[in-house]
Amino acid sequence: MTIQRPGLPGDLPSPELLWARWALVAVLEATSEAEESTRYRTGTWIDEEGLHLDDCGCTWWTFSRVGEGRYVLFGEDESSGVKWHRTPIDMLAGGPDWLPYEELRDRLEGNELGCVYWYENGAWARAPYPDDLGDDGLDCGMSRFVDRDDALSLLDEHVRHDAPGAEILMDHAERYRLTAELLESYASPADGSVPDLPAMGRALRRAELTPRTATAG
16 A cells, blocks of 8 residues: 555555554563653553654654544654645644644644644545645655555564464454464564563553454454
C-alpha cells in the first residue's frame, strides 16, 4: 500500500489494521524498566492515551481510540512541510468536535505538529491542503505500519529466528486473537536477554488484541 506525498486519507488502512500492527510492535518492545522510567521515552509503546512512536530524532506519532469507531492519528516527521508552508495551513480545519484539541493546540503552539488525521463514520479525513504542499510527513512516519512487509521487518529483532514467529504473530494480531502463550513461544530480544513477559502481557491487555477483546475480523 502506497502513501502519497502529501498523504491522502485513502492511503491509510482501516484503523483496526493500523492499530494491530503498531500495537504488536509496542507489545514486543514492552519492558518493566521502560514502564517505570520517568525520563523522556523513545521507541514504540502503548499507554492509556494510545499508541506512540518516537525515534528521538526526526519523527514522533500518537494514535488514539476516541470512542466507538473513532480514532485520531497525529504527529510529525521532519519531511513535513505543513508548518513551514508560506501560507499558513490550519491542520485542524474541518475536524470533529471530539478531537483532543487541548493537546493538539499545545503542539501547534510549540511548533511540534506536522499533520492530523481522524477516522469516523467508516472513513479517514484530514484538513484540506494547498496544491503546492510537497509533503505532510505521513509517508515517512506511517509507511512502516501501512506496508505489511515493513511492519514484519520491525519484528525481526524481537522474535526467534528459528521459526516463522513474525508472520504468525502478525497474523494473529491482525485478526485480534493474539495470546500471551504465542508471545511466550516466539518473543526473543535480539540482545539475547530473557523476554519481559509480564510487561508484554500488560501491554497486550492494553492493546486489546486478544480474542476476548476482538474489534476486527
